[in-house]
Amino acid sequence: MTIRLYDTSARQIRDFAPLTPGCVSIYLCGATVQAAPHIGHIRSGLNFDILRRWFTHRGYDVTFVRNVTDIDDKIIAKAAEQNRPWWSIGYENERAFDAAYTALGCLPPTCEPRATGHVTEMVEMMRALIERGHAYEADGNVYFDVRSFPGYLELSNQDLDDLRQPSGDGETGKRDPRDFALWKAVKPGEPSWETPWGRGRPGWHLECSAMAHKYLGRAFDIHGGGIDLIFPHHENEIAQSKAFGDEFARYWLHNSWVTMSGEKMSKSLGNSVLVSEMVKHWRPIVLRYYLGTPHYRSTIEYSEEALREAEAAFGRIEGFLKRATELAGTSVEPAADVPSAFAEAMDDDLGVPGALAVVHTTVRQGNSALAADDKEAAVARLAEVRAMLGVLGLDPYDEQWSGDGAGGEAGEAQSLHGVVDHLVRLVLEQRESARARKDWATADALRDQLAQSGLVIEDSPQGPRWSLGSH
Numbered sequence: 001m002t003i004r005l006y007d008t009s010a011r012q013i014r015d016f017a018p019l020t021p022g023c024v025s026i027y028l029c030g031a032t033v034q035a036a037p038h039i040g041h042i043r044s045g046l047n048f049d050i051l052r053r054w055f056t057h058r059g060y061d062v063t064f065v066r067n068v069t070d071i072d073d074k075i076i077a078k079a080a081e082q083n084r085p086w087w088s089i090g091y092e093n094e095r096a097f098d099a100a101y102t103a104l105g106c107l108p109p110t111c112e113p114r115a116t117g118h119v120t121e122m123v124e125m126m127r128a129l130i131e132r133g134h135a136y137e138a139d140g141n142v143y144f145d146v147r148s149f150p151g152y153l154e155l156s157n158q159d160l161d162d163l164r165q166p167s168g169d170g171e172t173g174k175r176d177p178r179d180f181a182l183w184k185a186v187k188p189g190e191p192s193w194e195t196p197w198g199r200g201r202p203g204w205h206l207e208c209s210a211m212a213h214k215y216l217g218r219a220f221d222i223h224g225g226g227i228d229l230i231f232p233h234h235e236n237e238i239a240q241s242k243a244f245g246d247e248f249a250r251y252w253l254h255n256s257w258v259t260m261s262g263e264k265m266s267k268s269l270g271n272s273v274l275v276s277e278m279v280k281h282w283r284p285i286v287l288r289y290y291l292g293t294p295h296y297r298s299t300i301e302y303s304e305e306a307l308r309e310a311e312a313a314f315g316r317i318e319g320f321l322k323r324a325t326e327l328a329g330t331s332v333e334p335a336a337d338v339p340s341a342f343a344e345a346m347d348d349d350l351g352v353p354g355a356l357a358v359v360h361t362t363v364r365q366g367n368s369a370l371a372a373d374d375k376e377a378a379v380a381r382l383a384e385v386r387a388m389l390g391v392l393g394l395d396p397y398d399e400q401w402s403g404d405g406a407g408g409e410a411g412e413a414q415s416l417h418g419v420v421d422h423l424v425r426l427v428l429e430q431r432e433s434a435r436a437r438k439d440w441a442t443a444d445a446l447r448d449q450l451a452q453s454g455l456v457i458e459d460s461p462q463g464p465r466w467s468l469g470s471h
Contacts, residue, residue: 001347003058005222006297008230008252009155013349018221019250023061026052027212027249029225029233030066030112033093034074037100038273039291039302040258040265046288047255047296047350048224049106050392054346057338057391065215066109068094071116072204076190086191100275103284104291105393105400111215115207119193122202122210125244126182126195134243138173140185140198146178149239155252156231180236182206205236212237213246223249227256228264255296265302273302282307285401289314289394293356297349313360317385318396320363323370324382332379334386334395342388352392359388424455428464 003016018024028048031041045066055062070090079086094114101108126142129135134148146152146160153160163178171181181203186192192199212220225234234252241248257264265273278287290310294300325332337343339362345354366381389395427446434442447457455466 001344003055003347004349005251005253006349008254011157014251016221016251018060019219022059023063024055024222025063025216025220026065026222026224027208027216027220028064028066028109028223029208029229030068031094031097032069032072032074033090033097034072034078036093036096037275038258038265039275039278039287040273041097042100042104042106042275043258043291043300044224044226044255045101045106046104046292048253050292050352051222051224051253051296051350052107053391053393054350062110063216064107064109065111065113065212067208067211068097068112068114069204069207070094070114071191071201080189096276103275103279104288105285107393113211113215115202115211118207118210118214119195119202121214122183122206123195125206125210125213125240126197128244129182129240132243134240135182136175137197138175140200141171141173141181142183142195142197142203143171143174143179144182144236144240144243145175146180146239147176149243151242152239153231153235155235155238158231180205180232182240205233206240208233209237209241209244209246209248212248213241213244218245219247220249222251222253224253224255227254230254253296256299258291258300258302260302262301282311285394285396286311286314292392292394293352295349295351295353314394317359317363317389320366320370321382321385321396324366324378327370327375328379328382331397332382332386334390335380335383336387338387338391339384342391346391355388355392359385362388424450424466428457428466432464 004013005016006012007014026048028044030045031037048064048066052062052064071086075086075090078084078089082089126135129144130137130142133145135142135144137143153163160178171184183195183197183200183203183206186199186201190201192201212223223234223237238248259265260273275287286307290307291300293310300306338346339358342355342358345351345358348354362381362384366378366385369375369377369381386395386397390398393400395401427450431443431446434440434446450457450466457464457466
């Protein structure tokens with residue numbers, strides 16, 4: 001089956017046909033590093049990580065570029081507010097984003113360019129746009145003339161005459177208030193770079209066009225980002241890139257938001273949930289399950305209850321994996337391929353919810369095999385589940401989850417788990433000894449004491465096992 005994706009520019013699901021057979025090129029708008037990431041920021045990177053994994057599973061060679069916006073108005077404002085260098089703010093938060101991506105199991109991009117490292121490419125693009133009549137200089141600023149590009153606003157399906165944008169702070173000399181800044185003239189105390197039009201710094205939109213052109217060429221397959229970037233950012237990227245002469249992106253994919261109380265999660269609303277805090281209280285693999293398993297175009301309404309439900313659902317998968325592995329008596333490698341129903345769901349606009357339903361169905365089949373003591377069937381289902389989880393980046397036996405991918409308190413919690421496991425097993429051995437000599441009172445007392453400590457004890461053919469009770 002052909003992979004089919006919802007293309008925002010076409011406003012419909014389209015068959016995916018790569019520019020180069022067997023290869024996929026993806027550009028994802030990454031972090032603007034004015035602050036540490038909340039789970040809403042990371043959702044985009046996680047959704048496109050799953051897309052990349054699926055393309056790879058389908059046999060494509062994937063080039064995945066995710067940029068870093070390390071200079072913009074918000075970073076400069078934060079630097080002034082905290083009395084710190086702008087680059088210090090940016091680098092600190094870039095590292096925080098990297099840590100969050102890694103904690104939630106995202107593969108590193110093929111390339112992760114920074115805006116400030118590509119001023120030369122931006123100057124070259126501006127020079128060409130001015131020569132071709134699509135841009136102009138005024139008071140050291142360089143603006144894109146939106147009326148010079150007939151296709152402007154086709155992505156967001158708006159009418160230019162209905163569009164009203166006030167002139168930004170310091171953006172003087174605009175011919176039309178809807179024209180947007182490619183380059184901003186220097187202001188006192190701000191970072192700046194030399195150009196033919198004077199010193200200044202990049203506008204927000206130009207950087208992505210310049211970096212996509214450098215790393216992916218004049219045309220590439222997929223451009224991704226959050227739905228909030230459709231206008232103005234992606235609309236402006238299209239205008240400047242195509243006016244420059246690039247074909248640019250052939251498919252546009254946009255993920256939806258994580259919301260709280262119906263509002264987009266954002267720092268300005270004060271409702272952020274920082275990844276660095278979340279991994280102290282929730283296992284990173286559970287957070288990945290929570291954020292990655294809804295459809296990428298659907299909104300996630302954040303709540304503690306929803307996270308607990310995700311934890312319980314993933315716990316059921318892990319429980320089967322553990323019991324089936326114990327029955328096998330050795331580690332079982334993932335199957336060579338995933339079930340056809342799983343593949344069909346993933347091919348259909350990255351239908352992770354449908355694919356996940358196949359995972360849970362296979363787990364139920366595996367549990368039935370365990371109950372029937374059918375080792376062959378249980379091991380076969382185990383291999384299938386591992387294959388499917390691997391595509392989703394959720395296989396707990398994958399080396400990326402050793403220590404559950406967490407540092408700090410979460411990493412300490414993982415180490416503590418090993419200590420608790422050792423102590424609990426000592427108590428369980430005492431209980432087994434009591435049962436062997438038919439001292440049922442002592443055996444029951446030991447079990448009750450463990451239960452009072454929040455532990456759930458399950459007797460199985462392979463012996464007793466323990467797990468933590470629910471939150």
